[in-house]
Amino acid sequence: MLSSLESFKSVVLDQLGEGVIVADADGRIISVNRAAEEIHGRSLIGGAPDSYSDDYQLLTMNDAPHPPEELPLARAVLRGEEVVDAPWKIRRPDGTVVIAVGTARPVRNAEGVQIGSVLTLRDETSRVNAEQALLQALEMKELLLFEVNHRVRNSLQIVASLVALPMKRIEDEIVRETLSLTRQRIEVITAAHRSLYELGTHDHVDCAQLLPELCATVVQTYSIDDHIQLTCQTEGEIILPVSKAVSVCLAVTELVTNACKYAFEEREEGAIHVTLESDGDTVRIEVADDGVGMPVPDPHPKKSGIGTILVDSLTQSVGACVKLETGADGTKYIITFNRPPAERDFSSALIAKRRKAAP
Structure with missing residues (x-):
């Protein structure tokens, strides 16, 4: 009967879209569903907390080897912590890198004694890559807008200089005053565009x-x-x-x-x-x-x-x-x-x- 129940649980877990990894009280992995193995690209049974990073090629978001004791599952096993939506990277055997986001929690019995830990994780590679592409596009947009403002400011400075050129040769005071005021107004607009840089915005x-x-x-x-x-x-x-x-x-x-x-x-x-x-x-x-x-x-x-x-x-x-x-x-x-x-x-x-x- 127990074997049949365990088999049923295994079938149910394999139907989940999220990866599920269960570790015993010592942190050894005793159960893994199909989604978790697909995310890692390998079998995960066995392994202890101090070897998680090496065994399964786990990396930080900066692509450095992940400190084993700081992995979500290890923190739940070793310190009884609850870790929610922590990101890390997984290098599969074929060389591809997956960005995973997971939540780890300790499992306790009725007396409150920790008897294991469970980690749920999902593949967020597409979402994170899309967000990074969007951020890069926004940064490029900001650079282009600053460049446009810079060119507008330079063009206005040229216009102000052109307005000022004939002023010394003009004897009519009204015309001179008109040109001077025109130049002043152009310089006000130029100063406003210069201020965009000082404030750190483009608009x-x-x-x-x-x-x-x-x-x-x-x-x-x-x-x-x-x-x-x-x-x-x-x-x-x-x-x-x-x-x-x-x-x-x-x-x-x-x-x-x-x-x-x-x-x-x-x-x-x-x-x-x-x-x-x-x-x-x-x-x-x-x-x-x-x-x-x-x-x-x-x-x-x-x-x-x-x-x-x-x-x-x-x-x-x-x-x-x-x-x-x-x-x-x-x-x-x-x-x-x-x-x-x-x-x-x-x-x-x-x-x-x-x-x-x-x-």
């Missing part, structure tokens, strides 16, 4: 880091003997997709440029304050000066300047609300916009990754 820009640098460059261009003082205050992270970041950077630098050009007429000195704040959901940007103020804008102007067009473009592209406050004490622009959930989640994940990588 997001850290505006809290980039905007103070851009604003300082603008003020240095227009400030004679440092008569315009710039202060920038940042609070929170403002990581935006590159297209949105370019719109924000262009609008903010345009407002700072206008303040430098018009806010301090007939004044020996002035101050501009830029505030960048984000609570994760909402971004708030404030550009304020203590200048002479400005006329109340015509709600229905016949024509608009480039600065107005850029600010309007920002309103449309990011759904921003732009509020203007002006008077004898100066002018203040307040820009606020919300960030979509997916954008917030990506930013949070990127920030967590940066903090983890920081020394």
Whole structure:
């Protein structure tokens, strides 16, 4: 009767798609189903824990001989451990290598005494190889995107240089000023693409880091003997997709440029304050000066300047609300916009990754 029962158990185990290996209390292999032998490409009966690696050509995931005592079945036999979904490699007699993932558990009797151990394993070679191929494809994609951004940045630098070439030969101040502003706007876009490398992504820009640098460059261009003082205050992270970041950077630098050009007429000195704040959901940007103020804008102007067009473009592209406050004490622009959930989640994940990588 016992022989018949054991034969039945053997038949049942051979029907399983997962490999099953049973060891006695000393770790000697006493039962192996067909799937386990097919995965290993050899018979597995016999063998002790200290010879598992040599007997069955077991390797680490780095292709080194696997330390016998660290194999899942050996850990269950020798230390009574439960090991779940541990990976290792198997070199078959024909030279092919299989990636196995297995779970080992000690087997105890009713009194809690360990009387054996069991290992279940499956062939994960196709899945792991597919994952590695996908990772390699993603890495290649990232490299290609960085290369594209690098070429875009170089092309923008060439365009900025071409715009600057005729400036020294042009006597018309309006034309010179127009070319200078055009070059400045191109350099803002160039700086946004450069920031992609600094952040380590190919499509997001850290505006809290980039905007103070851009604003300082603008003020240095227009400030004679440092008569315009710039202060920038940042609070929170403002990581935006590159297209949105370019719109924000262009609008903010345009407002700072206008303040430098018009806010301090007939004044020996002035101050501009830029505030960048984000609570994760909402971004708030404030550009304020203590200048002479400005006329109340015509709600229905016949024509608009480039600065107005850029600010309007920002309103449309990011759904921003732009509020203007002006008077004898100066002018203040307040820009606020919300960030979509997916954008917030990506930013949070990127920030967590940066903090983890920081020394």
